Amino acid sequence: MQPLEQPTAPDAQEAAQAAAIGIDQSAGDFSYDIKYDYDAGNGLTENTVRYISAVKKEAPWILDFRLNALKTFLAKPLPTHWATRDLENIDFEKIRYYLAQGQKPKRTWDEVPEDIKKTFERLGIPEQERKYLAGVEAQFDSEAAYSNVKEIVAKQGVIFMNSTEALREHPEIFRKWFGKVIPTSDNKFSALNSAVFSGGSFIYVPPGVKVAQPLQAYFRINAENFGQFERTLIICDEGSEVTYMEGCTAPKFSTATLHSAVVELVALKGAKIQYITVQNWASNVYNLVTKRGLAQEDAEIKWIDCNIGSRLTMKYPGVVLKGRRARGEVISIALANDGQHQDTGAKMIHAADETTSTIVSKSISVGQGRATYRGQVYIPKHLKGCKNNTECDALLINTNSRTDTYPAITVRGDKHATQHEASVSKVSEEMIFYMQQRGLTEAQAMxxxxxxxxxxxxxxxxxxxxxxxxxxxxxxxxxxVG
Amino acid sequence: MHTLEIRDLVVALTETPDKPIVKGVSLTIKSGEVHAIMGPNGTGKSTLSKAVAGHPDYTITGGDVLLDGNSILEMEPDERARAGIFLAFQYPSEVPGVSIANFLRAALQARLGEGEDLDAVGYYKSLYAKMDMLKIDRKFTSRAVNEGFSGGEKKRCEILQMAMLEPAFALMDETDSGLDIDALKIVAEGVNQLRGPKLGVLLITHYQRLLNHIVPDHVHVMYDGRIVKSGDKTLALELEEKGYDWLKTETAPAVS
Incomplete structure (x- = not known):
């Protein structure tokens, strides 16, 4: 094994600051020099959008889609009437909206550049898991640096490619649903994503195909002031099943970084989609993501979402239960450390009879970390036999930690069943002493x-x-801990 | 061969440091010995054991605790634990969601150096061997530590941890409290199994009945923060017969 290059060290002042507030984010605290072949420069104008579209050699309809989205983005105010005013600290002029290495996605592990392999190594991905990467789509900055759909998956007729490729090669499949589950105007950040999106995964699973192997993607931001706007669309045709996993770690930068993805899932009749996310953003990242699925008759969509790190995460995975007996589930874990705000939750929109939704949310607030649960469950009057079960539990580590719960459950009509449970607990001194008495350090006990x-x-x-x-x-x- | 020496120890609640609960206790325990401390409620027996283990609610305002000649008072509770001091709790804390197997594994892993990994196969082998010895059902280890346990289960969980962590000294705080006679016998059997030349035990109890099952080498009687009488196992029987009131008259002149 070759020795690793020295990672770029953060300046001393920043290091001292990090030590003072007690955050150890070293797992993602490094970056490598990369030559960016394409760079859209800082700031966002119509020219930026045209540039991105041109580099990607996109069809005119996509450029139109982007330009419309840009107008929507510029017209929409920040949602600070309900969300944190910290959003006002995002300087949209300073962000670079597109850069790529100008590479085509790689087919085999051998073809992956050494630098990128090193990054995976530094992330501590175990040897076993690196083997896993053979079936993985990994995004390195804007473009997929590595993409190798397992042969068996391709043989089943599954399409698994990045957004640019997919829209170019299979518009007949993807155009129908692209931007339909989450319209451009859904919110300011979905509009932003729609204007400048790049990378992400597009997946189509043909009718009746059950993908046994979970499809994976590793995302990573690696440039200062660089916003990442990946776009994911997964379509599961009738009776098919797929599990998709994404994990992120990002290096720490001295100025804020914006990550704003849009993920759309479509589960046609009887299909099942499970979407799993584990994220560890650096503590200066704004992670503002819109995730929603559409479940047709007897279909099932399950979001498993875990958020660690970031300065501010706002993410409320949702399911629109469009067909009879459709099921939606959100399982979410959020950990807010000092200086971090996890504003997460779930949305369940019941739009057919006998639809079922479940939300289980657990949040942990450490030090001055803040965790907010925001839920929306909507069951209209004309439906019958709908069920929702919501459970949110919060754990406070220190006395100055904060947790808030805003569960909005709107149920009209009297033929439904809903249940809501919430709890707040604290790690007691007695429990920590008990564990310490068995030899665990305070941090290990925590x-x-x-x-x-x-x-x-x-x-x-x-x-x-x-x-x-x-x-x-x-x-x-x-x-x-001290 | 190890020695735990408690020397003229004075202990108070951290919030009221000027009101000592333990008022100058001296006691030396050597490997292989079983000492029992008896006494009425509220005389400082439990406080003594918690203070030795480093509980943050208590402050040591005088005296010293020496492990093999070195003071442990500056050590964190976890350092004391790793140095070989085990406290079997009167009321063990629940650790929701953490299985006994994972908890013990983490505790043993914490005793290894950086970069060293506990051998998982060896760990389970030793865990199951100890459970067989203590006649504990294997299903037990997949339950979360003390969560929803009966009084007897909690105490057996403590004994199992003691068996796995192999401390040099075990301080057993009211191990018999809340146990019916059957549970008491099972727990006592466990302690007797672990008894041996490598282990020193300090048994804290209110009742003589535990000492019918775990026969001590030395018995100390604690009253009002002090050890007022020491002897062999016959002292426990004498105490049983005469009751604690006998001590009050015995010790009255010494106190005044």
């Missing part, structure tokens, strides 16, 4: 207590993700 709190949810993650999650929590807790 991280074990936190892992115990989310254990029932973490067990629903695939093995390698639950291991990664455990490691991320340990890293967070190391820095959180």
């Amino acid at each position: 991280s074990l207590a936190v892992n115990g709190f989310i254990n029932d949810l973490a067990n629903q993650f695939p093995m390698e993700y639950s291991v990664e999650l455990k490691r991320l929590i340990e890293l967070e807790m190391e820095g959180s």
